[in-house]
Amino acid sequence: MSDRAILFLISVAIEIGALAAAGWLLATKQAGSVDGLFLFLTCLLVAFSFGLYLVFVIRKAMEPSAAPAAQTAKAPATAAAQTKAAALTQS
Numbered sequence: 001m002s003d004r005a006i007l008f009l010i011s012v013a014i015e016i017g018a019l020a021a022a023g024w025l026l027a028t029k030q031a032g033s034v035d036g037l038f039l040f041l042t043c044l045l046v047a048f049s050f051g052l053y054l055v056f057v058i059r060k061a062m063e064p065s066a067a068p069a070a071q072t073a074k075a076p077a078t079a080a081a082q083t084k085a086a087a088l089t090q091s
Contacts, residue, residue, distance in 0.1 A: 008057055011050050018047035 022043040030036035 004057070008054070011054050011057070015047055015050045015054065018043045018050065022047065 022040055025031040025036055025040045025043065031040040
């Protein structure tokens, strides 16, 4: 498994964990105190930051790959090699 896939799965797990913790704080009414409110906001901040990372990773994965550009880069190299081979056969 690639590094990107592992980072993606870890980010999804952290996102779910942070949202679950925020939901638990709301469900148990612990977010009503000052400490609970700060913990709730911290959970939302972590969920938001990892959510932005997940959006970035998904958009990057949906972009078209750069494979056609690599193929066009090979074409001039082969043309130069053919010209060099033709020059050697003529000498």
